[in-house]
Amino acid sequence: MNRLDAFKSIAAQASRGELTFPTSVDASLKLQQALSDPDCHIDDAAKLVQANPLLAARTVAIANSVAYNRSGNEIASVRAAVQRMGVRTLQSLVAALIVRQLGSSISDPLIKAKVAQLWEHTAHVAALAQVIARRVTKVDPDTALFSGIVHEVGGFYMLSRAAEFPGILDGEPEDWVEHGEQAIGRGVLTKLVIPEAVLASVEALWEGFRALPPENLGDTLLLANDLAPVASPLHESPGATSVQAARTIDCEIGEGTLNSIMAESAAEVKSLLAVLML
Known part of the structure; x- marks a missing residue:
């Protein structure tokens, strides 16, 4: 061919x-779908993120970045990070995780x-x-x-x-x-x-x-x-x-x-x- x-x-x-997606992508897709639910509460989103250590670390890191931490006050919890960024930004992080996972098995x-x-x-x-x-x-x-x-x-x-x-x-x-x-x-x-x-x-x-x-x-x-x-x-x-x-x-x-x-x-x-x- x-x-x-x-x-x-x-x-x-x-x-x-x-x-055809790697198994890891399928799991992230389910997380993305859950976050897309308009009834998804901040607490629910935080629990979903905490189940994925890599995503949890990136969530706290981005919440403390210059783009989201205008006051200079660092936070250390996933819930506080999700609250600061909002579920929509969290969806972007999950999308980034999905995109990177596409190449994980290469x-x-x-x-x-x-x-x-x-x-x-x-x-x-x-x-x-x-x-x-x-x-x-x-x-x-x-x-x-x-x-x-x-x-x-x-x-x-x-x-x-x-x-x-x-x-x-x-x-x-x-x-x-x-x-x-x-x-x-x-x-x-x-x-x-x-x-x-x-x-x-x-x-x-x-x-x-x-x-x-x-x-x-x-x-x-x-x-x-x-x-x-x-x-x-x-x-x-x-x-x-x-x-x-x-x-x-x-x-x-x-x-x-x-x-x-x-x-x-x-x-x-x-x-x-x-x-x-x-």
Whole structure:
């Protein structure tokens, strides 16, 4: 089976909801569904998080990050962390856990390296998206964070299946962009029951049309993706936007500029990024 046929095969399965996840992902999906219940109380959410030591540690860490701890008062309990962040941010952390678990069973060094780079790219985009939402576009920061975390989930899923399809990583990045990214990504996002607003922002990223100054959630995600200092390994090519070119992106935002706002927010981005990379 050649590369394009492999993409089509995975995409067809994804469109039918026939997705193969590691056991750990299934457990995290159940947690995500529980948190999505509008009747899920803070105490219930805290108990669910405490059952997962890794998630519990990250929850407390992100609650103490610059992005959420404006007062400088550190907390040490999961319940206090959930109360500070809210269930919606907690859902983003669970989504991050799901995305990372997709690559947990990979043993091939080449694929593992791509998964590691893709997560580093994802973490940068998520952190930048949240700050851009809060400081520039004024869209909901929690939704922007969530969008950044899941925007490459189709790529993670493809990499988790790569060992089944020898040669799927060969060829040009354009093959993935044209024949795999949207078809597989949409199927995985649908299976994960991603909110419509988030799905629309990822679709805007696929289309690649961004307004300057950015205005909506799609623009927020696109700008964060452009500004991320680590590129997606699935999109790299000689013609890809370089980090140097990305740094030239600027526009007037109110009384300041995009570059000045991002410079002022560097500590916030760094703090959130550090938690996501744990």
